[in-house]
Amino acid sequence: MPDMRAPAPPSTIAATPVLAVSDLRTQFFTDSGVVRAVDGVSFTVGSGETLGIVGESGSGKSVTAQSLMRLLEEPARIVSGSILFQGRDVLAMSHAELRKLRGAGMAMVFQDPMTSLNPVLRIARQVVETMVAHGSFGEKEATERGVKLLGRMGITTPKRAINSYPHQFSGGMRQRVALAMGMSNEPALLIADEPTTALDVTIQAQILELLRELNRDFGTAIVLISHDLGVIAGLCSRVLVMYAGEIVEEGPAEAILSHPKHPYSWALVNAVPRLDREPVAGKKLTAIEGAPPDPLSVTRGCRFAPRCPFRIERCAEHPELLEIGIARKSRCWVTQAGVGLDTPAPAPSPLRDRAKPPQTLSREQRDQEIDPSPLLEVKGLVKHFALPKRGFLEPYRHVHAVDGVDLTVKRGETVGLVGESGCGKSTLARLILRIHRPDAGSILFEGNEIAQAAPAAIRPLRRRLQMVFQDPYASLNSRMTVAQILEEPLRFHGLATTSTECRERIAELLETVRLDPKSGARYPHEFSGGQRQRISIARALAVKPNFIVADEPISALDVNIQAQILNLLLGLQEELGLTYLFIAHDLSVVRHISDRVVVLYLGKVAEVAPAKDLFAAPLHPYTRYLISALPIPDASIERRRERLRLAGEPPSAVDPPSGCRFRTRCPLAERICAEIPPPLIEHGQGHFAACHFPGKF
Amino acid sequence: MTAFDQASAALATFTPVRSKGQRWRRRYGIATLGATIILAWLLIALACPYLTSYSPDAVDVSLRLRPPSAMHWLGTDELGRDVLTRLLYGSRISLVTGFAVVILGAAFGTLVGGIAAFMRGRGEELIMRLTDLVLCFPPIILALAIAAALGIGTMNTIIAMLVVWWPKFARLAHSLVLVQRSQEYVEAAVVIGLKPMRILARHIIPNAVGPLIVLVTLDLGNAIITFAGLSFLGLGVVPPTPEWGSMVAEGRELVEQWWVAAFPGFAILSVVLGFNFLGDGVRDWLDPKARQR
Numbered sequence: 001m002p003d004m005r006a007p008a009p010p011s012t013i014a015a016t017p018v019l020a021v022s023d024l025r026t027q028f029f030t031d032s033g034v035v036r037a038v039d040g041v042s043f044t045v046g047s048g049e050t051l052g053i054v055g056e057s058g059s060g061k062s063v064t065a066q067s068l069m070r071l072l073e074e075p076a077r078i079v080s081g082s083i084l085f086q087g088r089d090v091l092a093m094s095h096a097e098l099r100k101l102r103g104a105g106m107a108m109v110f111q112d113p114m115t116s117l118n119p120v121l122r123i124a125r126q127v128v129e130t131m132v133a134h135g136s137f138g139e140k141e142a143t144e145r146g147v148k149l150l151g152r153m154g155i156t157t158p159k160r161a162i163n164s165y166p167h168q169f170s171g172g173m174r175q176r177v178a179l180a181m182g183m184s185n186e187p188a189l190l191i192a193d194e195p196t197t198a199l200d201v202t203i204q205a206q207i208l209e210l211l212r213e214l215n216r217d218f219g220t221a222i223v224l225i226s227h228d229l230g231v232i233a234g235l236c237s238r239v240l241v242m243y244a245g246e247i248v249e250e251g252p253a254e255a256i257l258s259h260p261k262h263p264y265s266w267a268l269v270n271a272v273p274r275l276d277r278e279p280v281a282g283k284k285l286t287a288i289e290g291a292p293p294d295p296l297s298v299t300r301g302c303r304f305a306p307r308c309p310f311r312i313e314r315c316a317e318h319p320e321l322l323e324i325g326i327a328r329k330s331r332c333w334v335t336q337a338g339v340g341l342d343t344p345a346p347a348p349s350p351l352r353d354r355a356k357p358p359q360t361l362s363r364e365q366r367d368q369e370i371d372p373s374p375l376l377e378v379k380g381l382v383k384h385f386a387l388p389k390r391g392f393l394e395p396y397r398h399v400h401a402v403d404g405v406d407l408t409v410k411r412g413e414t415v416g417l418v419g420e421s422g423c424g425k426s427t428l429a430r431l432i433l434r435i436h437r438p439d440a441g442s443i444l445f446e447g448n449e450i451a452q453a454a455p456a457a458i459r460p461l462r463r464r465l466q467m468v469f470q471d472p473y474a475s476l477n478s479r480m481t482v483a484q485i486l487e488e489p490l491r492f493h494g495l496a497t498t499s500t501e502c503r504e505r506i507a508e509l510l511e512t513v514r515l516d517p518k519s520g521a522r523y524p525h526e527f528s529g530g531q532r533q534r535i536s537i538a539r540a541l542a543v544k545p546n547f548i549v550a551d552e553p554i555s556a557l558d559v560n561i562q563a564q565i566l567n568l569l570l571g572l573q574e575e576l577g578l579t580y581l582f583i584a585h586d587l588s589v590v591r592h593i594s595d596r597v598v599v600l601y602l603g604k605v606a607e608v609a610p611a612k613d614l615f616a617a618p619l620h621p622y623t624r625y626l627i628s629a630l631p632i633p634d635a636s637i638e639r640r641r642e643r644l645r646l647a648g649e650p651p652s653a654v655d656p657p658s659g660c661r662f663r664t665r666c667p668l669a670e671r672i673c674a675e676i677p678p679p680l681i682e683h684g685q686g687h688f689a690a691c692h693f694p695g696k697f
Numbered sequence: 698m699t700a701f702d703q704a705s706a707a708l709a710t711f712t713p714v715r716s717k718g719q720r721w722r723r724r725y726g727i728a729t730l731g732a733t734i735i736l737a738w739l740l741i742a743l744a745c746p747y748l749t750s751y752s753p754d755a756v757d758v759s760l761r762l763r764p765p766s767a768m769h770w771l772g773t774d775e776l777g778r779d780v781l782t783r784l785l786y787g788s789r790i791s792l793v794t795g796f797a798v799v800i801l802g803a804a805f806g807t808l809v810g811g812i813a814a815f816m817r818g819r820g821e822e823l824i825m826r827l828t829d830l831v832l833c834f835p836p837i838i839l840a841l842a843i844a845a846a847l848g849i850g851t852m853n854t855i856i857a858m859l860v861v862w863w864p865k866f867a868r869l870a871h872s873l874v875l876v877q878r879s880q881e882y883v884e885a886a887v888v889i890g891l892k893p894m895r896i897l898a899r900h901i902i903p904n905a906v907g908p909l910i911v912l913v914t915l916d917l918g919n920a921i922i923t924f925a926g927l928s929f930l931g932l933g934v935v936p937p938t939p940e941w942g943s944m945v946a947e948g949r950e951l952v953e954q955w956w957v958a959a960f961p962g963f964a965i966l967s968v969v970l971g972f973n974f975l976g977d978g979v980r981d982w983l984d985p986k987a988r989q990r
Contacts, residue, residue, distance in 0.1 A: 031720055435884050462890035475881035479903040488899075489889045539885065 016087050017044040018188050018221045019068070019106075024081035026060075026067045029074075033296040037063040037076070039245035042321075045189065048219045052236030052253065054229060054268065056558035058292055060245040061225045065193050068223075069102055086188060104134045107182035111194035113174035117166040123150075123177055124162040131184045142184075149180040154210060170649050172203035176210070183214060190214070191223045196231060200420040200585065202646045205629035208234055209645065227558060229268060230631030233257055234638040238327075241265045244293050244303040247321055251328035253635040259340075261330040263288075263308045266341045269633065271563035273592030275615065276632050283570050283592065287563035291528055302333070310334050310341060373447070375547055375579050376432065378407040381441035381451070383424075383431055387654065399653050401427040403603035404441070406680065409547070414573065414580040416594030416611065418587055418626070420650055424603040425583050426470075429551045432581070433467050434458050445547070463493050466540035470552040472532035476524040482510075482535055483520030489542040509538040513568060530561035537568065541576070549581045554589065566593060587630050591615050596686070599623050602653055602661040605680055609687040619689035621697040622662050660692065668693045728978020734971030742788040751779040753786040753939040762954045772956040774947060780956060783939035784964055790940045791968065794851065795921040798858045802920075803913050805859075806866025811905075813867070814874035815897055825871060828864040836861040837926065844932040854933045858923060869912060873905035880904075907983040915976035918969035925965050941965050 026038040038060045045051050053061045066072050068083060070090060083090040085105060093101065102108075110116040118126060127146040131137045137145060143162070150158035153176040166174055175195060182190055192211065196204035212235060215222050226232050232239055232253060239256045241249040241264060249262035260266040270286035290307040293299060302308070305315040314333045321331040330336060384398035402424040409415050419425050430436045432443060434450055443451040445465060450458050469475035476485060486506045490496040496505050507517035513534040524532055533553060540548055550569070554562040570593065572578060584590050590597055590611070597614045599607045599622065607620040618624045628644040648665050651657055660678050663669040672692050680690040689695075741748065757777035765772045771780040813824040831839075843857035877883060878901065886896045925942030927933045934940040941961040948958030 430884070433884075433888050435887050459890040462888060465888075467885065467888045469881040469885060471881055475885055477882045477886075477900050477904065488886075488891070492889060492891060536885075539889075543889070 018047045018049075018086060019045040019223075020082075020084040021064075021068070022082050024064065024067060024083065025079045026063050026072065026076060027079050028076045035295045036245050036298070037295065038067060040081075041242075041245075041247055042081075043240055043247065043250065045221050045223060047188065048215065048221055049238065050215055050222045050224065050236045052232035052239040053223065053225045053242060054227065054232055054239060054265075055242035056227060056268075056292065056560060058244075058295065059242040061242050062193055064242070065108070065191050065223065065225055068191060069106055069108060070098055071108075100134065103130050103182075103187070104136070104185040105187055106189045106191065107185070107187040108191045108193065109175070109178050109182050109195050111197050113171050113178055113198065116178055117174055119166050121165075122162070123164055123166065127162065127177070127181050127184060130181050134185050136185055146180070146184070149184055150177065153177070153180045153183075154206065155180075170203075172199050172206060172649060175199065175203075175207055179207075179210065179214070183218065183220070186218060187220060189221045189223065191225070193225045194227070195224070197226070197228070201587070201629040202420065202625060203649065204231070205631075205643070205645065206647075208631070209643070211235055228631070229257060229272065229559075229633035230638070233633050233635040234631050236635075241268070244295070246303065246331065247329075248304065248331045249329065250321070251325075255325075255328060257633055257635050261324055261328060261335040261341065262304075262332045263310045263334070263341060264304050267307075268559060271559045272633060273566075273588045274632060274634075275588045275591060275627065275630055276634070276637060284567055285563040285592075287567055288560055289564075291530070291561075302331075304332075310339075374408045374444075375411045375446060376407070376409040376581070377442075377444040378405060378432065379442045379444075381405045381407075381428070381431055381443065382439045383427055383436060384439055397654050400603050400656050401653060402431060402438075403656070405600070405603070405605055407598060407605070409579060409581055411546075412577060412579055413595040414582055414593055416590035416597040417581060417583045417600060418585060418590050418597060419600035420585065422602075422650060422653060423600040424653075425600050426551055428600070429467065429549045429581070429583055433465065433549060463543045464545050465547050466543060466545040466549070468533075468536050468540050468548060468550040468553045471556055472529045472536060473556075475536050476532055476539075478524055481521055481523055482506075482527075485524075485535065485539055486510075486520070486542050489539065493543050495543060505542075509542055512541060512572070513538045528561075529557050530564060533557065533561075533565055534568065537565075537572070541572070544576075546577065547579045547581070549583070551583045552585065553582075555584065555586065562589070569593070587615075587626060599626070602650060602656055604661050604677075605688075605690060606662065607687075607689045607691075608680070609684075609689075613684065613687050617695070619683055619687065619694040620662075620691045621666050621668055624697055660690070662691075668697055724981055725978050727974045728981070731971045731974025731976075731978065734967055735975060738788050738792060738968055738971070741785055742792050745782075745785040745789070748785055749779065749782040751782040753778065753783045754937050755779075762951070762957070764954070765956055771960045772954070774944070774957050775951070780944075780960055783944060784941070784960055786939040787941045787944060787961065787964065788968075790851065790934060790938065791921050791925065791965075794855055794858075794924045795917050795968075797855050798862055798920045798924070799913055799916050802859050802862030803866045803909065803916075806863035806868075807870040807909060809863065810867035810870030811874050811897070811902070814871045814878065815893070815901075821871075824867070828867045828871075831861065831864045832868075834861070837923065840923070840927065841930065841932065844927060849932055849935055851934055851938070854924065854927055857932075858920065858927075862920070866909065866912065869909060870905070873908060874901055877901045877905050910983065911976055911980040914979050915973060918972035918976075921972075922965060922969055 021044070022042040024038055024041045025036070028035040028037055041064055043051070053064065055061045063072070063076070067078055068090070070078070072078070078091060085101065090101065124143060124146060127149065128139065128142040131142040131145065132139055147158045147162055150161055155161045155173060155176055166177070169177065196207050199207065208231060211222060211224070214220055222235070224232065224235055236253050239251065239253045240247050241256065241262060243264045249256060249260065249265045251261070256265055257269060260269050267286065267288040273285060288307045288309065293303055293306070300318060301316040302319050305311050308315065312334060319331045319333050319336065321329050322336055324330050324336055335341065381402055382404055383402040384400055387397045387399060389396060405428060417425050417428065427436065431438045438451050441451060442449055445461060448461060450461065483506050486509055487502050490502055490505055496502040506520050510517045510519060515531060515534050515538070524535065527535065553569070554565050557565060566589065569580070573580065582590065582593055594611045597609060597611050598605055599620065601622050607614065607618065607623050614623065615627060618627060625644055625646040629646065632638050632641070646665060651664050657664050659675050660666070660669070660673040663673040666673065678690045678692045680688045682688050683694050755778060760773050760777040761775055763769055763773045769779050769781065771784065774780055774783070809824055813821040840857045840861045843860055844854050847853035847857060883896060883900055886900050924933060925940070925945070928940045928942030929946040931946070934943055936943070941964050944961035945958045948954065951957050
């Protein structure tokens with residue numbers, strides 16, 4: 001679309017960077033003290049450049065982005081520094097000038113496409129408003145342009161879309177609308193704050209591709225903020241790593257991702273399991289211990305020193321961000337002295353250096369371990385949820401959440417369950433745990449049929465069958481202390497009767513999940529997300545189960561904490577002989593932890609295979625797309641990768657397609673796919689796929 | 698100057714880190730005022746025979762409609778009764794009826810709403826539609842009709858008010874329990890194997906009870922004003938009984954003798970304000986997010 005391309009910038013502007021930030025300090029003046037969210041950050045963004053900012057939550061990356069547009073409100077204040085946008089000082093601008101700048105010069109796309117659009121206004125109103133408000137277009141022209149923009153953003157029927165309301169769109173579509181609004185005045189700089197975090201991998205790949213195109217076709221500079229190194233790797237040419245309000249490393253994406261020069265970047269790079277290579281030290285991930293520093297306290301030395309495996313004496317002094325190579329800067333005494341981080345000191349294994357907890361495997365459980373029959377056998381499981389009726393006489397419509405799923409879990413193995421949101425993976429977990437009652441099918445757990453059993457009949461079995469939940473904030477009762485939370489299952493199942501017994505067992509459980517045994521008297525809100533997830537695991541372990549269903553246990557956590565929790569789960573499996581059904585949407589994590597993987601699509605199993613085989617030679621086209629959509633945190637690989645693009649969105653589970661569920665998005669689909677649902681057939685050793693043309697893609 | 702020193706210098710110019718006491722006063726100052734008012738009225742209700750030497754029913758026609766004086770601080774009414782004495786005794790009726798209506802109404806409503814949300818299905822539908830049915834009528838008019846049918850009297854008025862009072866609690870409890878039901882910690886309790894009643898009592902109710910307590914506190918003033926309103930209209934208490942609403946009614950045509958109606962009016966105002974201040978404070982206190990800040 002050549003008419004929408006920005007005119008080539010005059011050479012004078014090209015020389016000055018689009019954005020030059022120097023020594024920016026943003027602080028929150030809260031009642032309990034000053035939080036130094038951004039503490040002396042300097043960087044530049046050249047015209048047409050793509051800059052990535054990475055860091056865990058609380059590192060100050062979002063506050064930096066908000067400071068750039070001066071979107072912060074009390075108690076946050078920009079206390080010092082300067083922000084020059086195309087040579088003009090943003091901090092000295094009046095409100096009228098700022099309004100002109102926002103949207104026209106600099107635009108921002110937020111993380112949550114569900115809340116960043118106004119739900120009561122039509123898309124047209126919102127898109128047109130941005131253009132008309134800046135006086136660049138009249139109402140009518142703006143509408144025409146809006147339709148064009150939506151089309152450019154990959155919305156298939158833009159004429160109809162522009163007259164819809166935001167709720168009629170899925171998350172990915174809304175993010176496209178948000179991008180259309182952001183791009184409507186052809187800004188010189190687009191700030192994207194975690195734009196794909198709330199989206200599924202296949203949709204994430206689509207949005208990232210779109211951002212790449214916008215950067216290429218319009219010459220828009222992009223600042224991409226993300227916690228995901230893979231996302232950064234594919235899009236950004238330069239990367240800033242932030243920790244505790246400071247930039248700790250700066251450099252080209254390739255270089256940072258392959259040879260990080262700050263221990264924190266090193267930890268970030270190594271904490272994530274990767275699709276393209278085997279983990280170095282067995283299954284243990286490199287996780288740095290501890291948590292980021294308290295933002296209220298001010299440390300004199302290096303802020304990362306307390307967690308750093310490379311710490312030296314000099315780290316008690318605060319290091320400066322210094323040049324250590326061509327276009328590379330690092331805030332670390334160690335690498336500034338020329339020492340590399342490539343041969344890491346072995347990360348302290350939390351499991352090895354502590355005494356094994358006392359005998360946790362009962363004789364009975366040991367005996368069962370030899371038993372070759374599967375621990376869990378699910379056959380033809382179905383669950384439909386009724387939707388509210390549209391009218392009094394209308395028939396009920398149903399969401400086909402789980403629609404005939406077969407699943408076997410053997411003793412001692414880890415089965416990974418993957419799929420996009422809405423594929424029924426969480427419902428499946430809740431059916432196996434009998435939180436919901438299935439509509440049809442059978443669930444055999446240790447030879448007991450529990451699909452339709454009465455709650456009272458299942459109660460004794462619950463001792464062996466436990467669950468770890470996704471949201472560490474919602475899964476613990478905030479009105480109970482940790483000790484009370486752990487005591488409940490112990491008392492209920494008669495595993496501890498006296499209060500001394502309880503206290504001992506609770507201390508033991510807390511130690512098993514590497515928490516302070518004395519923390520029982522505290523309430524959940526006093527713990528961080530990762531610690532709360534440990535409490536949740538301790539609660540599941542309290543009854544000494546042999547099977548744990550983990551429903552996305554790490555997806556709400558930062559990468560480093562993810563690695564800690566994954567290591568903990570792996571260690572516990574080794575120690576206690578647990579069997580896991582591990583649900584996740586992150587394929588690299590699933591590949592890392594699982595022996596076998598089950599891929600779900602719209603309530604049906606698409607493919608089942610041993611983890612290695614599935615990733616080496618996927619048979620179902622959907623699996624291939626999923627693997628291809630996952631970004632790899634290595635810029636050179638990521639750039640060279642040939643990308644398969646899965647178009648469109650999953651169809652509605654209310655009215656699933658006939659025959660093969662995937663046929664509406666499948667490039668191989670033929671007539672047979674619409675007529676006969678493909679059965680799940682074994683094609684190789686333990687490798688099943690439900691496809692009429694397996695491996696043809 | 699290092700970056701650290703610069704930052705320290707920037708901090709030195711700013712010291713609004715409030716002390717614990719200051720923060721407490723800023724948040725709960727008004728609630729403390731409310732609590733003080735309510736506490737004062739409760740003490741008055743308990744101790745009123747010792748606070749005045751007059752009897753609330755002692756008629757002395759020779760002293761009728763005297764303005765406030767050293768003898769009668771708030772003057773006398775049409776029958777020569779001491780307004781202050783009647784005001785003090787009147788607090789008993791107001792507070793008792795207020796608490797009775799709200800606590801009984803809240804208990805019944807919460808139970809009904811909670812059970813409805815917990816059992817789902819047809820029972821829920823039936824209970825909630827019944828609630829809607831009661832809510833269809835204007836509450837004062839419905840209470841008036843019921844009280845009139847039952848006859849004048851404190852007990853009958855309380856019953857009439859209860860009939861119109863419980864549905865709002867049922868609705869609130871219903872939605873609160875529904876929200877908590879689908880939380881993961883409740884699912885975790887199911888996975889442990891706990892029985893439904895235990896889950897309801899130990900997990901759901903403690904997490905749902907906060908907004909109910911706030912509504913109860915805010916509603917006490919509302920109940921007192923409604924009861925006074927019914928008394929003003931001639932229902933509620935049997936005539937000689939001292940009650941603020943009926944006292945206002947007695948003085949409503951006495952424009953010259955403003956003290957007869959004005960002081961009971963102020964009494965109602967102070968109690969209602971007191972409960973509202975207290976309710977706001979309770980709401981802040983029960984909101985963990987507001988408390989952490």
